[in-house]
Amino acid sequence: MTTYRLVVVNAGVSDPSSTKLLADRATARVVSLAESRDATIELTTIDLRALLPELAPAISSQHFGPGFKQAIDALQAADAVIAAAPVYKAGASGLFTSFFQVLDNDLLIGKPVILAATAGTARHALVVDEELRSLFAYLRTLVVPTSLFAATEDWSDKALTKRIDRAAFELVLLMESGFARAVKEESWGHYQHEYGSAGGTELDIDLSSDLMRLATGGSAKPRRPE
């Protein structure tokens, strides 16, 4: 039986919060779907509220405290991610976007993601598709086609459940495809990395690069094919 590591990032700051509730419903659906397909889910939940004290040094000094390090390690090892944000003033919460903005660019490459957002009004409905989707495109994640959004009225609408089912199914299919793993194993070098990036795992040093040739007294001009 296959085990998938699912990491849920919840930016709701109250408890209970509607953001957490939406993330939990999507999580429960992913877990049961995976079980029905002979897989198990190893679940890690990151409540961003708990990382608030570590966020200021992370933003100002790229200094990550122990909570951040745990979160980064979990995301680095994740097979899939559910990311849920409350919408404030027509945008995802600052806590949510700040968290993803301080992560390494190559931490989440190819990983399947469900994006979810909650708001007090349906007028925020496009925040997921117009704002969050571009952030996660920059991180080169694989966002499922169905976005989740719940305004106050959606909680009593069966259509939300349907969308959760759809998004969960899409996520499970993408996890099963092994896309992220194949990218990591076969195409990783085609993405930009820095020494120590990808959450501190990117430690290979290519001694045959143009810059390494320059470092050792040679020229950085690409060699002509022989």
Add this chain to the structure above:
Amino acid sequence: MTHPMQFGIMSVSDITRDPISGNTPSEAERIAAIVKIATTAEDVGLDVFAIGEHHNPPFFSSSPTTLLSHIAALTETLTVTTSTTLITTNDPVRIAEEYAMLQHLSGGRMDLMLGRGNTAPVYPWFGQDIRAGLPLALENYNLLHRLWREDVVDWEGEYRTPLQGFTSTPRPLDDVPPFVWHGSIRTPEIAEQAAFYGNGYFANNIFWPKGHYKRLIDFYRQRFEHYGHGTTKDAIVGVGGQAFIGKTSQAAKDQFRPYFDSAPVYGHGPSMEDFSDQTPLSVGSVQEVIDKTLTFQQSFGDYQRQLFLMDHAGMPLAMVLDQLELLGGEVVPVLRKELDARRDPESAVVPTHERLVTAKYGDAEPRQPRPNANRGDNVTGASPYQDTDAEFSAVYPA
């Protein structure tokens, strides 16, 4: 001074408002203060003074060789160096000339540390582009290395006009090039270049947990051995760090906290306690600073130079001088004793000019280049020095 390992201080040259008094020193006051700090470093028994290089306010150190030359003239044993010299925005020809001059005037009591500089707007002021910062640094050092070792250099690269028949003057003191440290905290290419040339490698050891710096130090040591300069123990490693020393642990914390909390770079971020737990910063009693500094050797292996950041974030001169008394008087003597006792006898000793002269010449007299006569057109013809190897001959542009 023949210590196997050197201790000293490094300054960023920041001019920062003192958060207690509200006073921002003038440039004149801060420059006078840094001279006092450097001479005091020697008085309290430290070995090294390092100054940074910046070309914008609120920093004063745009001209490190001028400052260091003055400090060298006021001192007798102190080694003056940089933290760092910008190998990107400086023309390597000017670095070769200026630092060779400093080497002569200081009687060899100097070396230099190269860094890239990470302030994007500075680059275009000097006709450069930060996006090419790394290849620029690598290429410029390749040229600098030759300028100090070859009387006549023909050279062509990507980032500077070509040189034909160029002789950098004065030739290094005793024809032994200044020792070079390559400073880097996350760039394997810089560690590789340091290893390739058998130069020193320096990690600032300020912002991140020790493990972060250890990775590239270990890489540098392995590559140093790979290139045949000796074993991994022969590699020359320098490490930074910052400390604030109090008579008691609590006194140190109380005194330093306002400076930490408003410091550039990490101020208004992590708490002083968290930053101390998670990085090499030590704020505490003499014994606490000693204990924490000793962990550096456990992590990095025997190393050859320890520099502390002691005069930043608006600390007033009197406070810095008190810190130097404690560092030189109480901390460093214990560190020397403890680290000497732990030192593997096969580990490298820090390269001083005297040691490099002995390594090159043994008991023989060092080379003292004497120019050939001016031909009348202000050049010396194809061979700049009376003893220039006949193989090297200058061919000037037509």
